[in-house]
Amino acid sequence: MSLSALTKPWEAFSYGFLDASAKRELRRKMLKAIAVPGCQMPYTSREVPIARGWGTGGLQVTLTLIKPSSVIKVIDQGADDSVNAASIRRFLSRVSGAGETWDTQEATIIQSRHRIPEEKLREDQILVLQVPNPEPLRPVEPNMSIARQMHADADYGRLWLTLYEQIVHSGRIMQGASYPSLVNGRHVMTPSPIPRWDVPKLDMAKHLTFLSAGREKRLYAVPPFTRVEPLVFSDVPYKVEDHADLTCHRSGVRGYFMNEIPQDDGGSQFELSDSNLGIKAIRRAEGLDVKQGETWYEHGAFRP
Known part of the structure; x- marks a missing residue:
């Protein structure tokens, strides 16, 4: 060989x-x-x-x-x-x-x-x-x-x-x-x-x-x-981040995980972390036909 x-x-x-x-x-x-x-x-x-x-x-x-x-x-x-x-x-x-x-x-x-x-x-x-x-x-x-x-x-x-x-x-x-x-x-x-x-x-x-x-x-x-x-104790339930009441300043969407953006005046703005979901929301608000799937969360509450 x-x-x-x-x-x-x-x-x-x-x-x-x-x-x-x-x-x-x-x-x-x-x-x-x-x-x-x-x-x-x-x-x-x-x-x-x-x-x-x-x-x-x-x-x-x-x-x-x-x-x-x-x-x-x-x-x-x-x-x-x-x-x-x-x-x-x-x-x-x-x-x-x-x-x-x-x-x-x-x-x-x-x-x-x-x-x-x-x-x-x-x-x-x-x-x-x-x-x-x-x-x-x-x-x-x-x-x-x-x-x-x-x-x-x-x-x-x-x-x-x-x-x-x-x-x-x-x-x-x-x-x-x-x-x-x-x-x-x-x-x-x-x-x-x-x-x-x-x-x-x-x-x-x-x-x-x-x-x-x-x-x-x-x-x-x-x-x-x-x-x-x-891993959680039976008397201390698992909690996710409290983002249910936050609103995305770009898309107006609420009830999902947000990114916090500090502002010059000391305050904060919030932006939807899932950028594509935010884009879909903006396009839907403009009257376009956008296909969006079912989400894991609704109004900040998890739905299996």
């Missing part, structure tokens, strides 16, 4: 940028992640054309899932038009031939940083969340070897203690984003830096969710119709 027999003709890059070996590994780990919901699966994180910490984990999962018939939506903290979101969306389209969209209803794959869309996702849609730190035990156990053993033993007592200390010190649980949540009654995960407002959207959802951290080389999943329960 000669060396030339083991090589292939030179190509600029494989379909979808990642090489076939990387995709095979990621597919195996993604299947394992689906089989064991919430459990972290290690993988060999490849180099992609963005810096680590800017969405490399989510990008690698999306590149593995993408195909020419896919329609891609990329969100950066709720916005479709940020530099990061637009660059990733354009890159995904160029290396795969997939379509691009801002509309949650049209997308087949939604890659997001820090937010889940306000419109409910369907069974045929996949949500890919970028995760900077996948380890929920890191704040209470910096030694990752011990943290792995704690996961194996389902030993989450230190997390409960942290939440209890927050209640004692502050009168309420202070954990905002990355709220630790129990998946399928077994593994505790950190649901990426999404706000508390978004965590209930993962519980018994119809869509498949992948969470991937390229810098930490870990991915995990929440399959459809899987229980996701935030």
Whole structure:
């Protein structure tokens, strides 16, 4: 056997940028992640054309899932038009031939940083969340070897203690984003830096969710119709951000998660975090026929 027999003709890059070996590994780990919901699966994180910490984990999962018939939506903290979101969306389209969209209803794959869309996702849609730190035990156990053993033993007592200390010190649980949540009654995960407002959207959802951290080389999943329960005490109920009475200054929409924009006079304006939902509301107010899906929240109250 000669060396030339083991090589292939030179190509600029494989379909979808990642090489076939990387995709095979990621597919195996993604299947394992689906089989064991919430459990972290290690993988060999490849180099992609963005810096680590800017969405490399989510990008690698999306590149593995993408195909020419896919329609891609990329969100950066709720916005479709940020530099990061637009660059990733354009890159995904160029290396795969997939379509691009801002509309949650049209997308087949939604890659997001820090937010889940306000419109409910369907069974045929996949949500890919970028995760900077996948380890929920890191704040209470910096030694990752011990943290792995704690996961194996389902030993989450230190997390409960942290939440209890927050209640004692502050009168309420202070954990905002990355709220630790129990998946399928077994593994505790950190649901990426999404706000508390978004965590209930993962519980018994119809869509498949992948969470991937390229810098930490870990991915995990929440399959459809899987229980996701935030860690709470029975006498201290889980509460989301109190945004029900806030109004978007651009679209006039109320009852959804808002971004606060400080003003020169010391006050604040509020803007709908899900930018595409705001655009739909503005166009509908102008008399245009706009298709909007059912939302997770109505007047600030979650509706399953």
